[in-house]
Amino acid sequence: MADKPKVAFYWCASCGGCEESVVDLAEGVLDVVGAVDIVFWPVALDIKRSDVEAMPDKSITVSFINGAVRLSEQQEMAELLRRKSQFVIAYGSCSHMGGVPGLANLSDRAEIFRFVYHEAPSVANPDGAEPQQTLEVPEGELELPEFWDTVKRLDEVVEVDYYLPGCPPTPKLLANAVGALLSGKLPPKGAVLAGSKSLCSECKLNDTKPEKLLIKEFKRVPYTLVDPTKCLLTQGIVCLGPVTRSGCEALCINGNMGCTGCFGPLDGVTDFGGKAISFLASILDQTDEAAIERAIAEVADPAGTLNMYSLASSSLRRRRMKGG
Amino acid sequence: MAGTNDGWEPKIVAFVCNWCTYIAADAAGVARGQYAPNVRLIRTMCSGRVDPQFVLAALEKGADGVLVCGCHPGDCHYKEGNYKTLRRYVLLKRLLSQLGVNGERVRLEWISASESEKFKRVVNETTEQIRKLGPVKGSGGG
Numbered sequence: 001m002a003d004k005p006k007v008a009f010y011w012c013a014s015c016g017g018c019e020e021s022v023v024d025l026a027e028g029v030l031d032v033v034g035a036v037d038i039v040f041w042p043v044a045l046d047i048k049r050s051d052v053e054a055m056p057d058k059s060i061t062v063s064f065i066n067g068a069v070r071l072s073e074q075q076e077m078a079e080l081l082r083r084k085s086q087f088v089i090a091y092g093s094c095s096h097m098g099g100v101p102g103l104a105n106l107s108d109r110a111e112i113f114r115f116v117y118h119e120a121p122s123v124a125n126p127d128g129a130e131p132q133q134t135l136e137v138p139e140g141e142l143e144l145p146e147f148w149d150t151v152k153r154l155d156e157v158v159e160v161d162y163y164l165p166g167c168p169p170t171p172k173l174l175a176n177a178v179g180a181l182l183s184g185k186l187p188p189k190g191a192v193l194a195g196s197k198s199l200c201s202e203c204k205l206n207d208t209k210p211e212k213l214l215i216k217e218f219k220r221v222p223y224t225l226v227d228p229t230k231c232l233l234t235q236g237i238v239c240l241g242p243v244t245r246s247g248c249e250a251l252c253i254n255g256n257m258g259c260t261g262c263f264g265p266l267d268g269v270t271d272f273g274g275k276a277i278s279f280l281a282s283i284l285d286q287t288d289e290a291a292i293e294r295a296i297a298e299v300a301d302p303a304g305t306l307n308m309y310s311l312a313s314s315s316l317r318r319r320r321m322k323g324g
Numbered sequence: 325m326a327g328t329n330d331g332w333e334p335k336i337v338a339f340v341c342n343w344c345t346y347i348a349a350d351a352a353g354v355a356r357g358q359y360a361p362n363v364r365l366i367r368t369m370c371s372g373r374v375d376p377q378f379v380l381a382a383l384e385k386g387a388d389g390v391l392v393c394g395c396h397p398g399d400c401h402y403k404e405g406n407y408k409t410l411r412r413y414v415l416l417k418r419l420l421s422q423l424g425v426n427g428e429r430v431r432l433e434w435i436s437a438s439e440s441e442k443f444k445r446v447v448n449e450t451t452e453q454i455r456k457l458g459p460v461k462g463s464g465g466g
Contacts, residue, residue, distance in 0.1 A: 106422065139418060212387060274377035281411035286395065287404075290409050302419040315380035320424035 004181060005061035006273060007032075008040035008052070009091075010081055012074035013101045013151065018092040019043045021168035022064075028175055036061070040081075040126065042214050049077070055084050062087040062181055064164070064174075066294050068094040068101040069279045071131075071150040072146035078166065082158040091165040091174075093262045095154035096192075097272070098312020100167070105318030106303060108149040146210060162190045167262035167309060170248055194247025197264060199259050200259070203241055203250040214285035218298040221257065228256045238305060243275045254311030262309050272310040280306075336363045337382040338391035338447070339374045343401040345393035347437035352444050358411075359444040360451035370394065372405025376416045378431060389429045389454040391446070396434040406434070416427075418431035428453055429460070436446065 011019060025032060031266055039060060040047050063085040069075055082088055098121055104112060117123060117130050135142040145265065153291070154160055164177055166221040177193045180186055187193070200206045209231040219236035226232065232239040239258030252259055265272040280299070286292045307314055340346045346367045350358060368374055371394025379390050395404040399403065413432045421427055433446050 012448045049463050257459060269377070271377040271380050274375060274380045274416075275378040277412055277419065281415050282408045284411050286411070287407045289410065289414075296411070296414050296418065299415065299418070301422075303422040306419065315377070315384040316423050316425070319422065321460060322424075 002208075002218050004035065004037045006039045006059060007036045007178075008060050008063040008081060008085065009038070009043070010040065010063060010065045010077060010086040011043065011072040012065065012067030012078065012095065012154070014092065014094050014099070016043070018066035018094075018168040021092075021166075021171060022174065025171045025175060028171065031307070032175070032178055036178070050267050052080060052084060058086050060085040062089060062091050065154055066090040066091040066095050066168075066192060068098050069154060069157050070101060070104070070148055071145040072148070074156045075152075078154060078158045081117070082275070087161045088154075088158060089177065090154040090160045090163045092169055093165060093264065093309040095160075096163045096313075097264050097310040098153050098164050099262075099309050102151045102153075102309070103307075103311030104151050107319070109147055111321075113147075139244055150318050151247050153313050153316050154227065159190055162187070163190075165194050165245060165263040166248055169194075173247055192245060192264070192267075194263055196267065197246050199241035199244045199246045199250060199253075199263070202246045203231075203253050205229070205250075205253060209234065213283050216282055216285055217295050218280075218284075220300075226256050232256075232258050236283075238280065238299060240276055243269070243272065243279050258310050261306070264310060264313075271315045273307040273314050277302070332459055334362045334388045334459075335386060335452055336389040336391060336450060336454060337387040338363045338367060338393060339366050339368055339371065339378065340391075341371045341394045341401075341406075342367055342369045344395040344399070345433075345435040345443060348435050348440045348443040349409050351437070352440035355440065357440060357444050362451045362454075363447045368400050369399065370405035371409040372400070372402065374409060374412075375429040376412050379416060381462060383429070386460070388457070388460050389450055390433070391450055392430070392432045393435050393443075393446070394432075396406075396436055401435065402403060425460075426457055428457060 009022060041050050063081040065078055065081060069078060090096045094101055113130050117125055131147060133144050133146055135144060162229060164173055166264050173194055204300060213233055215236045215237050218238055221237060226237060227235060237258045238260040241259040244261045245263040247263055261272060265275060269275045284295055286295055340349060349365060371392055374392050382390050392409060394409050397406060400406040417427050417430060420430060431450055435443050
């Protein structure tokens with residue numbers, strides 16, 4: 001079986017949903033397993049880091065790395081897999097754009113530790129313990145990973161060949177990507193392996209979106225009776241479909257939720273949040289300043305709404321903690 | 325801030341509409357008026373062309389302040405471009421405050437073609453305001 005392509009899966013700062021999406025290939029996973037050798041997959045296989053270190057450089061055909069990079073250990077693992085792999089694919093929103101963990105860039109390490117280890121109402125920490133980087137044990141000194149101030153995308157620490165977007169990517173996109181790699185039909189390096197049009201192009205409600213879309217106010221889902229047969233934007237529900245890459249086949253809209261942008265921006269967009277502001281503000285049909293302020297206040301958390309997955313890949317990347 | 329920013333001069337990017345503020349700025353120059361040299365003008369066909377991405381990119385690339393100038397409400401050459409600008413600006417400012425960027429660093433002003441005096445005043449005021457705030461620090465927090 002030596003000549004089967006070798007595949008590795010790894011997770012950094014992620015929730016496990018991307019691993020789940022691999023399992024979601026269901027019986028399709030058998031085709032993948034039949035065609036490739038999975039040589040490293042910590043969540044499912046007992047293979048150690050030292051085993052990967054022992055592999056020859058470039059011996060892994062492709063590594064799928066999910067999760068953002070927030071600990072020094074994750075950078076080390078990404079660098080190790082980069083060295084051992086011909087292709088590295090950033091798998092899922094977190095490794096593509098920082099993802100939801102990237103929202104931690106609204107704080108820094110000191111702020112996060114202060115809340116999580118001292119101030120959170122559920123914390124009992126009478127000794128005021130915090131994570132340390134070194135620990136003395138009878139056998140010697142242990143070194144632990146460093147927790148950074150800023151969450152990074154995978155391509156900030158290693159060269160990335162392709163991006164598979166989504167929170168998580170759909171099994172279909174994964175199967176397509178594996179197929180493309182195995183057949184050698186590869187798009188240009190750096191490509192995002194999903195649609196090239198906006199999500200609206202594959203949304204079943206697109207036909208109900210008027211030519212000129214204008215709304216008087218933004219509404220929040222918990223307080224709104226949503227008509228599942230009409231474009232959510234026409235109902236005032238924030239849906240980022242028009243500025244989000246297609247490829248998921250409008251899963252959230254099929255569940256009567258607006259698109260939150262996990263597939264990231266279309267080609268040519270440098271700042272997803274900026275583009276989202278541009279589009280949302282232009283469909284708001286208000287000209288009076290006070291009315292504009294009132295309507296826009298309904299987008300209660302712009303960073304969390306418009307940069308839910310993309311803060312770590314936005315122009316500013318994080319909050320200015322001082323001197324802003 | 326004084327003393328720590330020796331030699332530092334505020335860098336301000338101003339996006340100016342072709343039909344109003346750009347003409348006002350030109351008129352200020354023709355009349356040999358003087359205004360702070362800290363401002364770098366970028367002419368756009370309408371303030372509505374100023375994608376919030378441009379403002380974010382300017383701040384990322386080291387602008388200490390950004391001015392967006394367009395026609396007075398009702399006067400837009402394209403009817404309603406400046407209203408779009410206003411709405412984008414309101415939402416953008418809310419995002420910027422979450423990102424720790426002082427709201428005074430980004431300013432929207434309506435300046436018609438005949439208001440070269442106002443143009444000079446706005447540029448000078450903004451420059452002084454940014455001078456008080458000091459330079460935009462790197463990302464802070466590392």
